Amino acid sequence: xxxxxxxxxxxxxxxxxxxxxxxxxxxxxxxxxxxxxxxxxxxxxxxxxxxxxxxxxxxxxxxxxxxxxxxxxxxxxxxxxxxxxxxxxxxxxxxxxxxxxxxxxxxxxxxxxxxxxxxxxxxxxxxxxxxxxxxxxxxxxxxxxxxxxxxxxxxxxxxxxxxxxxxxxxxxxxxxxxxxxxxxxxxxxxxxxxxxxxxxxxxxxxx
Numbered sequence: 001x002x003x004x005x006x007x008x009x010x011x012x013x014x015x016x017x018x019x020x021x022x023x024x025x026x027x028x029x030x031x032x033x034x035x036x037x038x039x040x041x042x043x044x045x046x047x048x049x050x051x052x053x054x055x056x057x058x059x060x061x062x063x064x065x066x067x068x069x070x071x072x073x074x075x076x077x078x079x080x081x082x083x084x085x086x087x088x089x090x091x092x093x094x095x096x097x098x099x100x101x102x103x104x105x106x107x108x109x110x111x112x113x114x115x116x117x118x119x120x121x122x123x124x125x126x127x128x129x130x131x132x133x134x135x136x137x138x139x140x141x142x143x144x145x146x147x148x149x150x151x152x153x154x155x156x157x158x159x160x161x162x163x164x165x166x167x168x169x170x171x172x173x174x175x176x177x178x179x180x181x182x183x184x185x186x187x188x189x190x191x192x193x194x195x196x197x198x199x200x201x202x203x204x205x206x207x
Contacts, residue, residue: 020055020141030055032139041139054166057139063164063172067131071124071149072157072175075182078116082189085109089200124153131160140167154179 020030020043030043043055057063085107092099125146132146144159157179164172 018137020139034137039139054141054163055139056169057167059168061138061168063168064174065131065134067127067134068157068160068175070127071131071153072178073182074120074123075153075186077120078113079182079186079189081109081113081116082186082193085113085193086196089197121153124156125149128156128160135160135164140164154183 016033016035018035019033021033023029023031023042024038025031027042032039032041032043041058041061086109089105128146128149132143135143140163142163144156144163146156148159149156157175161172161174161176
């Protein structure tokens with residue numbers, strides 16, 4: 001078995017890890033080594049330096065997986081909770097002044113909405129790590145780092161999609177469109193809820 005440069009003969013000593021190595025057939029291109037054998041998946045010319053051109057992956061290699069779809073679609077849950085949150089704003093008099101009664105805002109749907117947001121944040125971080133690992137195993141060189149999800153879920157989805165599109169031209173942007181659709185829906189629903197709340201407060205203020 002032909003091993004990548006620096007590899008060792010089969011035996012108790014581990015062989016080189018997965019990565020792009022010069023094609024042992026002498027094509028002048030790179031071939032993906034999955035850690036145990038050559039896959040036959042060839043890239044472009046050898047990159048210049050560690051940040052050279054990103055090799056492309058095979059057209060048969062999937063660019064989507066359950067992890068990225070969970071990251072993209074989980075925000076639908078708080079969106080549904082937002083739709084079901086219909087607080088009736090009540091006013092109360094404190095020292096001869098009208099103020100909003102907090103108990104009219106912090107209803108069960110509101111608490112569930114906040115709790116779901118924190119839970120989804122944690123799940124998204126785990127899914128981003130698993131997605132990042134999956135892309136590396138599938139041959140994507142330098143995939144967008146999963147830790148960007150801590151900045152925002154949208155940042156990871158967009159960055160991940162851009163990198164995948166470089167490695168798989170013409171593919172990889174579907175999660176971005178799903179994310180944009182959810183953001184637009186959240187803006188519309190949020191705007192409606194705010195308008196209803198403001199109208200409720202205005203109706204209770206003395207003329």
